[in-house]
Amino acid sequence: xxxxxxxxxxxxxxxxxxxxxxxxxxxxxxxxxxxxxxxxxxxxxxxxxxxxxxxxxxxxxxxxxxxxxxxxxxxxxxxxxxxxxxxxxxxxxxxxxxxxxxxxxxxxxxxxxxxxxxxxxxxxxxxxxxxxxxxxxxxxxxxxxxxxxxxxxxxxxxxxxxxxxxxxxxxxxxxxxxxxxxxxxxxxxxxxxxxxxxxxxxxxxxxxxxxxxxxxxxxxxxxxxxxxxxxxxxxxxxxxxxxxxxx
Amino acid sequence: xxxxxxxxxxxxxxxxxxxxxxxxxxxxxxxxxxxxxxxxxxxxxxxxxxxxxxxxxxxxxxxxxxxxxxxxxxxxxxxxxxxxxxxxxxxxxxxxxxxxxxxxxxxxxxxxxxxxxxxxxxxxxxxxxxxxxxxxxxxxxxxxxxxxxxxxxxxxxxxxxxxxxxxxxxxxxxxxxxxxxxxxxxxxxxxxxxxxxxxxxxxxxxxxxxxxxxxxxxxxxxxxxxxxxxxxxxxxxxxxxxxxxxx
Amino acid sequence: xxxxxxxxxxxxxxxxxxxxxxxxxxxxxxxxxxxxxxxxxxxxxxxxxxxxxxxxxxxxxxxxxxxxxxxxxxxxxxxxxxxxxxxxxxxxxxxxxxxxxxxxxxxxxxxxxxxxxxxxxxxxxxxxxxxxxxxxxxxxxxxxxxxxxxxxxxxxxxxxxxxxxxxxxxxxxxxxxxxxxxxxxxxxxxxxxxxxxxxxxxxxxxxxxxxxxxxxxxxxxxxxxxxxxxxxxxxxxxxxxxxxxxx
Amino acid sequence: xxxxxxxxxxxxxxxxxxxxxxxxxxxxxxxxxxxxxxxxxxxxxxxxxxxxxxxxxxxxxxxxxxxxxxxxxxxxxxxxxxxxxxxxxxxxxxxxxxxxxxxxxxxxxxxxxxxxxxxxxxxxxxxxxxxxxxxxxxxxxxxxxxxxxxxxxxxxxxxxxxxxxxxxxxxxxxxxxxxxxxxxxxxxxxxxxxxxxxxxxxxxxxxxxxxxxxxxxxxxxxxxxxxxxxxxxxxxxxxxxxxxxxx
Numbered sequence: 003x004x005x006x007x008x009x010x011x012x013x014x015x016x017x018x019x020x021x022x023x024x025x026x027x028x029x030x031x032x033x034x035x036x037x038x039x040x041x042x043x044x045x046x047x048x049x050x051x052x053x054x055x056x057x058x059x060x061x062x063x064x065x066x067x068x069x070x071x072x073x074x075x076x077x078x079x080x081x082x083x084x085x086x087x088x089x090x091x092x093x094x095x096x097x098x099x100x101x102x103x104x105x106x107x108x109x110x111x112x113x114x115x116x117x118x119x120x121x122x123x124x125x126x127x128x129x130x131x132x133x134x135x136x137x138x139x140x141x142x143x144x145x146x147x148x149x150x151x152x153x154x155x156x157x158x159x160x161x162x163x164x165x166x167x168x169x170x171x172x173x174x175x176x177x178x179x180x181x182x183x184x185x186x187x188x189x190x191x192x193x194x195x196x197x198x199x200x201x202x203x204x205x206x207x208x209x210x211x212x213x214x215x216x217x218x219x220x221x222x223x224x225x226x227x228x229x230x231x232x233x234x235x236x237x238x239x240x241x242x243x244x245x246x247x248x249x
Numbered sequence: 250x251x252x253x254x255x256x257x258x259x260x261x262x263x264x265x266x267x268x269x270x271x272x273x274x275x276x277x278x279x280x281x282x283x284x285x286x287x288x289x290x291x292x293x294x295x296x297x298x299x300x301x302x303x304x305x306x307x308x309x310x311x312x313x314x315x316x317x318x319x320x321x322x323x324x325x326x327x328x329x330x331x332x333x334x335x336x337x338x339x340x341x342x343x344x345x346x347x348x349x350x351x352x353x354x355x356x357x358x359x360x361x362x363x364x365x366x367x368x369x370x371x372x373x374x375x376x377x378x379x380x381x382x383x384x385x386x387x388x389x390x391x392x393x394x395x396x397x398x399x400x401x402x403x404x405x406x407x408x409x410x411x412x413x414x415x416x417x418x419x420x421x422x423x424x425x426x427x428x429x430x431x432x433x434x435x436x437x438x439x440x441x442x443x444x445x446x447x448x449x450x451x452x453x454x455x456x457x458x459x460x461x462x463x464x465x466x467x468x469x470x471x472x473x474x475x476x477x478x479x480x481x482x483x484x485x486x487x488x489x490x491x492x493x494x495x496x
Numbered sequence: 497x498x499x500x501x502x503x504x505x506x507x508x509x510x511x512x513x514x515x516x517x518x519x520x521x522x523x524x525x526x527x528x529x530x531x532x533x534x535x536x537x538x539x540x541x542x543x544x545x546x547x548x549x550x551x552x553x554x555x556x557x558x559x560x561x562x563x564x565x566x567x568x569x570x571x572x573x574x575x576x577x578x579x580x581x582x583x584x585x586x587x588x589x590x591x592x593x594x595x596x597x598x599x600x601x602x603x604x605x606x607x608x609x610x611x612x613x614x615x616x617x618x619x620x621x622x623x624x625x626x627x628x629x630x631x632x633x634x635x636x637x638x639x640x641x642x643x644x645x646x647x648x649x650x651x652x653x654x655x656x657x658x659x660x661x662x663x664x665x666x667x668x669x670x671x672x673x674x675x676x677x678x679x680x681x682x683x684x685x686x687x688x689x690x691x692x693x694x695x696x697x698x699x700x701x702x703x704x705x706x707x708x709x710x711x712x713x714x715x716x717x718x719x720x721x722x723x724x725x726x727x728x729x730x731x732x733x734x735x736x737x738x739x740x741x742x743x
Numbered sequence: 744x745x746x747x748x749x750x751x752x753x754x755x756x757x758x759x760x761x762x763x764x765x766x767x768x769x770x771x772x773x774x775x776x777x778x779x780x781x782x783x784x785x786x787x788x789x790x791x792x793x794x795x796x797x798x799x800x801x802x803x804x805x806x807x808x809x810x811x812x813x814x815x816x817x818x819x820x821x822x823x824x825x826x827x828x829x830x831x832x833x834x835x836x837x838x839x840x841x842x843x844x845x846x847x848x849x850x851x852x853x854x855x856x857x858x859x860x861x862x863x864x865x866x867x868x869x870x871x872x873x874x875x876x877x878x879x880x881x882x883x884x885x886x887x888x889x890x891x892x893x894x895x896x897x898x899x900x901x902x903x904x905x906x907x908x909x910x911x912x913x914x915x916x917x918x919x920x921x922x923x924x925x926x927x928x929x930x931x932x933x934x935x936x937x938x939x940x941x942x943x944x945x946x947x948x949x950x951x952x953x954x955x956x957x958x959x960x961x962x963x964x965x966x967x968x969x970x971x972x973x974x975x976x977x978x979x980x981x982x983x984x985x986x987x988x989x990x
Contacts, residue, residue, distance in 0.1 A: 014799055037779050038807060045291035045350045046315075049936060050560070051545035052438055052446035058755055060800075066544070066779060070291075070351075071449065079435035079447050100363065100479055103292045104317075116347065117431055129690075153493055155486065176491040178482040184364055188326035191299055194683050194695045195790060196623075199299035200326050201688045202318065229490045231483035232347055235425040239402065239476035244423040246400055247474060261552055285531050285560060296689060297807070298792035305508055307553075313532060313791070376937075436935050441942045442543060443870075448935045538786035538811075539844045546932055546940035564785075564845075565943065573929035573941050594857065594973055597786045598811075610841065611925055647987055649980065670985040672976040678858055682820035685793055693793035694820050696812065721988060723980035726844055729919040730972035733896065737970045738917040740894055 003029035003149050006085040006114065008072045009093065010040045010106025013064040017092035017126065020134035022062070024142040025089060028149060032085070033062040034076040036069060036106075041095075042202075043068045043106035045113070055080060069110035077117045087145060088114025091124035091161075092137040098127075098162050098216040098226070099180040101205050108160055112232060115158040120148060122158075127220050128165035136171070137163040140225055160228040164220050172223035179228055180215030182206040250276035250396050253332040253361065255319045256340065257353025259286045260311040264339035264373065267381035269309070271389040272336060275396060279332070280309040281323040283316060283353075288342075290315045290353035292360070302327060316357035324364045334392060335361025338371030338408075339384040345374075345409050345463040345473070346427040348452050355407055359479060362405040367395060369405075374467050375412035383418070384410040387472055407475040411467050419470035426475055427462030429453040497523035497643050500579040500608065502566045503587065504600025506533045507558040511586035511620065514628035516556070518636040519583060522643060526579070527556040528570040530563060530600075535589075536696075537562045537600035539607070549574060563604035571611045581639055582608025585618035585655075586631040592621075592656050592710040592720070593674040595699050602654055606726060609652040614642060616652075621714050622659035630665070631657040634719055654722040658714050666717035673722055674709030676700040744770035744890050747826040747855065749813045750834065751847025753780045754805040758833035758867065761875035763803070765883040766830060769890060773826070774803040775817040777810060777847075782836075783943075784809045784847035786854070796821060810851035818858045828886055829855025832865035832902075833878040839868075839903050839957040839967070840921040842946050849901055853973060856899040861889060863899075868961050869906035877912070878904040881966055901969040905961050913964035920969055921956030923947040 005025050009018045013035035025031050036043075037056070048067045053075055057063050063080075065072045073088055090110035097105040107123045114121035124141040126134055140163050160179075164171065186203030193199055211217035219226035252272050256265045260282035272278050283290075284303070295314045300322055304310050310327075312319045320335060337357035344352040354370045361368035369391055373384040387410050407426075411418065433450030440446055458464035466473035499519050503512045507529035519525050530537075531550070542561045547569055551557050557574075559566045567582060584604035591599040601617045608615035616638055620631040634657050654673075658665065680697030687693055705711035713720035746766050750759045754776035766772050777784075778797070789808045794816055798804050804821075806813045814829060831851035838846040848864045855862035865882040867875055881904050901920075905912065927944030934940055952958035960967035 014797075014805075019800075039297060042294040042296040043291075044293040044317075044356070046293040046353075047289040047291070047351050047449055049289040049449055050286060050548065050934075052440075052448045053435070054444065054446055054544065056755075059760075064755075068293075074432070074449060075435050075447050078432065078450070079437065102481055103359070103479055104294050106293075109291070112350070147493070147496075151493070151496065153490075155489070157486070157490070158483070159490070160481075174494050176487055176494055178484065178487065179480055185321070185325065188300070188322050189688050190326065191685075193299075193791075194680075194697055197301065199301055200322050201299045202294055202296055202321060203325070203688055227490065227494060229483040229486035230481045231486070232350055232481065233426055234349060234407075234477045234479065236405070236476040236478035237425065239404070239478070240423055240425065242402070243400075243404070243406070243474065243476045246394070246398070247421050247423055261550075261558075266553070297687075297795065301791065303508075306513075311508075433935075438932075440544075441930050441944055450935055533791060536788040536790040538784075538788070538850070540785040540787040540809075540847075541783040541845050541943055543783040543943055544780060546934075546942045547929070548938065548940055562787075568926070568943060569929050569941050572926065572944070573931065596975055597853070597973055598788050600787075603785070606844070641987070645987070647984075649983070651980070651984070652977070653984070654975075668988050670981055670988055672978065672981065673974055679815070679819065682794070682816050684820065687793075691795065693795055694816050695793045696788055696790055696815060697819070721984065723977040723984045724975040725977035725980070726841055726975065727920055728843060728901075728971045728973065730899070730970040731919065733898070733970035733972070734917055734919065736896070737894075737898070737900070737968065740888070740892070741915050741917055741968060 004083060004085045005029040005031050006076055006088045007031055007033045008035050008069055008090050008110040010043055010069045011094055012036050012039045013062045017094055017134040020138040021092050021141060024138035025145060028142055028146045034072045035064055036072055037064040037066050040068050040106050042104050044104050045070050045109040047071060069106040070113045073110050073113040085119055087148060088119050088121040089141055092134040093125035094131045096127040096162050097125040099182045101182055102179055111158055120157045122161055124161045126165055127162050136168045139168055158230045160230050162216055162220050162226045164223055171225055175219035175224040175226055177216045177219045177226045177228050178214055180208055180217040181210035183209045251330060251332045252276040252278050253323055253335045254278055254280045255282045255316055255337050255357040257287045257290055257316045258341055259283050260305060260309045264341055264381045267385040268339050268388060271385035272392060275389055275393045281319045282311055283319055284311040284313050287315050287353050289351050291351050292317050292356040294318060316353040317360045320357050320360040332366055334395060335366050335368040336388055339381045340372035341378045343374040343409050344372040346429045348429055349426055358405055367404045369408055371408045373412055374409050383415045386415055405477045407477050409463055409467050409473045411470055418472055422466035422471040422473055424463045424466045424473045424475050425461055427455055427464040428457035430456045498577060498579045499523040499525050500570055500582045501525055501527045502529045502563055502584050502604040504534045504537055504563040505588055506530050507552060507556045511588055511628040514632040515586050515635060518632035519639060522636055522640045528566045529558055530566060531558040531560050534562050534600050536598050538598050539564050539603040541565060563600040564607045567604050567607040579613055581642060582613050582615040583635055586628045587619035588625045590621040590656050591619040593676045595676055596673055605652055614651045616655055618655045620659055621656050630662045633662055652724045654724050656710055656714050656720040658717050665719055669713035669718040669720055671710045671713045671720045671722050672708055674702055674711040675704035677703045745824060745826045746770040746772050747817055747829045748772055748774045749776045749810055749831050749851040751781045751784055751810045752835055753777050754799060754803045758835055758875040761879040762833050762882060765879035766886060769883055769887045775813045776805055777813055778805040778807050781809050781847050783845050785845050786811050786850040788812060810847040811854045814851050814854040826860055828889060829860050829862040830882055833875040834866035835872045837868040837903055838866040840923045842923055843920055852899055861898045863902055865902045867906055868903050877909045880909055899971045901971050903957055903961050903967040905964055912966055916960035916965040916967055918957045918960045918967045918969050919955055921949055921958040922951035924950045
């Protein structure tokens with residue numbers, strides 16, 4: 003099995019090292035990741051300049067672009083074969099709820115999925131993440147399962163792993179994305195040159211964290227696995243909007 | 250009606266000037282847009298540095314960040330009142346099909362929607378766009394309609410306008426997003442310093458452009474209006490993935 | 497006389513608008529400036545990506561690059577004729593003493609000089625600069641003087657103008673660059689995501705601000721004009737270093 | 744001896760690894776370098792956002808800023824003691840002649856010098872540089888010499904090393920900077936999205952490469968050592984400009 007690994011924290015991040023190491027047990031791993039931290043990059047693509055591809059001392063490749071750029075470049079311009087799977091992460095911090103649309107970790111997997119490859123995004127739910135090996139092992143379990151029993155449909159999985167020893171995980175729950183409250187307001191600051199600046203604030207707290215959501219699963223010690231799709235059409239609103247537009 | 254206007258082509262783009270001018274007929278317009286071209290920015294948020302807000306000679310505000318940053322900063326840190334509507338565009342070029350997830354134009358409207366504001370993204374389907382006034386007028390029609398008969402649910406509309414005179418538009422069609430074929434591969438190049446670089450290639454052609462899609466509507470001269478939602482959960486796959494994970 | 501105008505504060509800055517307007521009285525002005533604030537850019541050149549050139553509504557051109565890139569691109573790729581002069585500014589804030597090496601304003605003029613064009617950098621010595629017309633007029637006086645009596649050697653002038661009415665300027669002094677004390681230390685901060693960051697601190701105070709320096713001239717109400725050269729060789733140390741290396 | 748090491752090619756570059764390894768034989772080495780390739784950065788300082796400092800697996804530190812930022816942050820905010828020396832490099836490619844003002848490698852050393860630390864910039868004169876160990880050894884020879892016989896004046900040395908085995912170096916020459924012809928024009932290109940772009944062209948060929956210059960020394964197989972100063976005042980022109988201004 004050929005596995006393409008990427009992330010949004012940068013090729014030097016401990017989370018991707020743990021992931022690549024764990025996945026090497028089940029497949030041939032190629033790492034292509036951003037040269038710098040691109041957290042919050044979402045699905046952004048670099049269109050106004052070309053990308054460079056370099057190789058680090060440890061064999062990882064890095065690109066002066068976004069997570070989406072990395073997977074796009076690897077699959078359409080660098081690898082000889084389409085990979086059998088794209089795995090993105092292990093992200094430092096959760097990617098749950100509607101916040102998922104900002105995630106570069108999920109975006110790297112989404113790009114794999116758009117290019118026809120089954121893809122998984124893996125995040126460690128922890129602010130002070132230090133040990134990524136448990137989440138890497140969870141990702142490897144899933145990859146191995148793919149190898150043994152391929153899923154018949156194209157699949158894009160968003161996986162969030164609680165920060166606890168592997169033995170203490172309560173199991174796996176397949177979930178829907180929860181909802182968050184609105185984000186916190188921007189935080190005003192002043193630079194040493196006396197200019198006003200604004201930091202983007204924290205994500206909102208969980209608003210829908212009920213049974214069945216990713217928030218709920220993780221809060222109860224389960225690995226959350228959410229199947230994602232990328233069609234943003236609000237099918238349920240088509241009739242009402244048609245009626246409204248026609249009036 | 251208070252209208253917040255943004256885009257992804259930058260505050261200096263002719264498309265946003267046309268939009269702001271047209272919308273001024275139906276509401277009080279504030280423009281907050283990126284200081285430079287951020288096409289392809291998707292929903293990326295700037296987390297590793299603070300943002301600056303400046304005011305151009307024509308009264309437009311600009312931010313050293315992404316389209317999402319602009320709306321986020323305007324709504325949570327700059328405007329005294331929540332706007333009644335966010336309108337993003339007029340984008341130079343279509344935002345249709347699954348490509349929509351890369352769009353910064355759509356992302357600006359998405360951020361408005363996430364912050365509780367009815368939002369519209371407007372794009373002109375043209376490679377050599379020169380006249381944005383028709384698309385701006387279409388956006389203004391929709392805004393005025395909101396004013397007269399507010400939609401009862403939160404709404405996020407993705408609007409694509411054919412490049413023809415207003416009188417020659419065939420009407421409005423409410424659509425679903427079509428699908429594209431896979432993107433073209435990256436394009437290899439060599440710099441004057443003899444380094445290999447890669448340009449992201451063109452989007453794929455339309456794969457599902459059948460009746461009911463945005464592609465189909467625009468190809469037939471209609472304005473396409475697609476209601477969007479932002480829940481990426483693939484609800485239809487939850488059972489199958491649960492079964493697969495449990496095996 | 498053909499005059500190329502650039503700066504480092506960005507093409508939208510009031511200082512460059514004042515300068516272009518004033519210089520239009522003595523020559524044909526073309527503005528090519530950075531698309532965003534590049535203060536502190538020094539002589540940096542963009543080598544890892546290509547540059548784009550755009551035209552704003554007011555006729556100014558802007559480039560997604562540094563001040564040096566702007567002048568380089570204008571002179572070697574855009575203008576039909578070598579300009580007769582490059583004028584950079586009016587910068588918001590002084591460019592005096594050894595700090596001059598960090599200045600993008602001075603760098604734009606330096607690039608003109610390196611390409612064989614007499615060049616002037618103009619800065620307004622003011623933290624809360626609001627009126628750039630006096631400094632623009634001083635620059636225009638110098639340009640006009642060039643026109644009437646060309647200087648026989650290649651020349652690169654660094655001009656700093658006190659922030660006071662034109663009539664209250666004490667005159668012009670030709671000066672040497674003063675020296676500053678070491679810069680202030682970086683200033684530690686914490687982001688909303690709890691990461692430690694460091695802002696570059698303020699420039700040091702004047703250390704050599706004696707008679708004959710730019711600091712001294714400006715402090716006494718004079719326009720300071722410092723002729724610059726770009727040979728960094730420490731000729732006076734060649735013998736001592738030779739002796740040291742040979743031991 | 745405490746040695747601060749930086750560069751402009753990025754902390755992952757083979758040139759800095761070779762340099763840090765060689766210098767470890769004569770002192771306690773700390774590496775603080777840019778997180779990505781910043782060739783051409785000159786003395787640019789980052790003023791509009793704060794800097795982050797991270798630590799790579801091999802112990803090197805990296806900063807999301809310029810070479811100047813790295814040395815500035817290390818000396819004024821990170822290190823407990825002022826280093827005894829700053830060594831920058833080994834750069835991939837020459838830094839000779841008037842091109843030196845664009846160099847980020849030289850800029851890192853310049854920032855050390857401005858902060859009161861004897862500093863050396865080291866470059867390998869080679870387009871296809873693969874072995875940086877000879878240049879690293881030359882830098883180490885100089886550092887050791889400093890340790891044994893400190894230079895009595897503040898010193899900033901620009902060192903260029905021919906690409907040949909250590910035993911085949913002809914010796915060391917203390918030189919002045921040569922002069923180059925004007926740079927090549929920008930090179931026009933077209934993006935896949937059909938936009939015109941411009942690459943900065945190559946540096947000009949040597950114009951003054953006579954006896955005594957860095958070009959001449961290196962061409963004859965010598966290590967070139969040029970003492971630099973940072974006062975840009977054109978002292979020799981002060982009288983003529985004064986006369987001209989006064990007319």
